[in-house]
Structures are given as structure tokens and as C-alpha cells.
Amino acid sequence: MSPHRRREDLIRTALEVFARRSPDQVTPEDIAEAADVSRALVYRYFANIGELRTAALRSAVDELSPRLVPPPGLPATEQLRSSLRAFIAFADGYAPAVLALLRGGSRVAGERTDSVLDEVRVQVLRILVARSGGGAPSPRTLLAMRCWIATVEAALLIWLEERPMPAEELADWLIDQLMAMLRASETADPGTRPTAPAG
Structure with a gap:
């Protein structure tokens, strides 16, 4: 196996474990055992477990990003719903890792992981802005979008x-929250154009 493929295999194994x-x-011993390689081989490609975690997160985000792109041809709200459902499904598939990242207090969280997570937040914000109509949203509306994220x-x-509801109901509820937050922003900023996605 080439060095590149071996490194990718270790990252893929780490994601499965995470x-x-x-x-x-x-x-590192857990990753070595799951990949059926020696501990020394893991350290040949990654200086420490933190470096492997960051590489695995980078790989996971690269996997997530295309899933967040809404399918064309749907009303704006349904496009957002599709992206949100994809995000929830992804988080569910990597639940232990996502929980550790979102809690923020674990050893997983850090400057490098925050930077990668911020890429996802920026992508989601761009999706929201693109589907809110033409032109730039008002500062109040932009704040509402960031708060919704x-x-x-x-x-x-x-x-x-806790799993208080099915995943699809969670997505629908969160879309309702977005619509309410955008409507509240429009009410507070009556001179701005409508920003709630149509459909």
C-alpha cells in the first residue's frame, strides 16, 4: 500500500472508530488495532492522536460539504430542509465525535478543530443568504441567520x-425556528426586503 493510501486508510479507520x-x-493503540497495523505505523503518519483527530475531522467535513449543497429545482425552504436533513444524518452517523466537538470542553476541541467547524458554519450561512432573495441581508437578518446556526x-x-423526536421532525422544527427568527427580524426592520425563503 502506498504511503498516501496508508494514511487515508488510517484516517478512514479513525472515522469508523470515532x-x-x-x-x-x-x-493510537485503538486505531492500530482497528486498522490491523502496528502502533509504530500510526505514529509514522501522525505525530500524535490530536493530529489524527484533526485529519479525521478534515476528512469528515470534506465528506459533509457536498451533502449540504441543496438539490436544485425545489422551493427555497425545501432546499434548506434537504440540507438540514443531510446535516442531521451526518451528525447521527458520527454521533460520539459530534457530541465531543459540540460540547467544546473535551480534548477534541481546539483551535484547529474550531477552524474546520467554522468552514461548515460559513458554508451554511452562504446557503441561507443565497436562498433569502437577492441582495445582501440586513445586519439584523444576518445576525438571525448566525444565531439559527x-x-x-x-x-x-x-x-x-436524548432523541426526543424523529430526525425528520427535528429538521422540520428547526426550519420553523428559522422562519420565525427571520420574520422577527423583518418586523424589527420594517424597511428591509422580505428574507424568509419562499415555499
Whole structure:
């Protein structure tokens, strides 16, 4: 196996392990055992477990980003709903790792992971702005969109731990929250154009 393929195989193995256990509970020995390689081989490609966690997160985000792109031909609200459902399904598939990241207090969280997570937040914000109509949203509306992204993360944290409703109901509820927040922004800024996605 080439060095590149071996590195990718270790990252893929790490993601499989992180889907079952919180990354801050996983050691290089765990990855080596799951990949059926020596511990020394893991360290040949990654200086420490933190570097492997970051590489795995980078790989996961690269997997997530195309899933968030809404399918064309649907009303704007349905496009957002599709992206949100994809995000929830992704978080569900990597639940232990996502929980560790969203809690923020674990060894998984750090400057490098925050930077990668911010890429996802920026992508989601761009999707929201693009589907809110022409032109730039008002500062109040933009704030509402950013607050909604934080709401999604907080709701996901609770949902992954407690499962109070099916995933599709969670997506529908969060879309309702977005519409309410945007309407509240429009009411407070009566001179601005409508920003709630149509459909």
C-alpha cells in the first residue's frame, strides 16, 4: 500500500472508530488495532492522536460539504430542509465525535478543530443568504441567520443525547425556528426586503 493510501486508510479507520466512541477516549493503540497495523505505523503518519483527530475531522467535513449543497429545482425552504436533513444524518452517523466537538470542553476541541467547524458554519450561512432573495441581508437578518446556526448546533447536541423526536421532525422544527427568527427580524426592520425563503 502506498504511503498516501496508508494514511487515508488510517484516517478512514479513525472515522469508523470515532463513529462508535468519543475521539477523546480513543488512543493510537485503538486505531492500530482497528486498522490491523502496528502502533509504530500510526505514529509514522501522525505525530500524535490530536493530529489524527484533526485529519479525521478534515476528512469528515470534506465528506459533509457536498451533502449540504441543496438539490436544485425545489422551493427555497425545501432546499434548506434537504440540507438540514443531510446535516442531521451526518451528525447521527458520527454521533460520539459530534457530541465531543459540540460540547467544546473535551480534548477534541481546539483551535484547529474550531477552524474546520467554522468552514461548515460559513458554508451554511452562504446557503441561507443565497436562498433569502437577492441582495445582501440586513445586519439584523444576518445576525438571525448566525444565531439559527448556533441553535441548530445546540439542538443537535440535545437530540443526539436524548432523541426526543424523529430526525425528520427535528429538521422540520428547526426550519420553523428559522422562519420565525427571520420574520422577527423583518418586523424589527420594517424597511428591509422580505428574507424568509419562499415555499
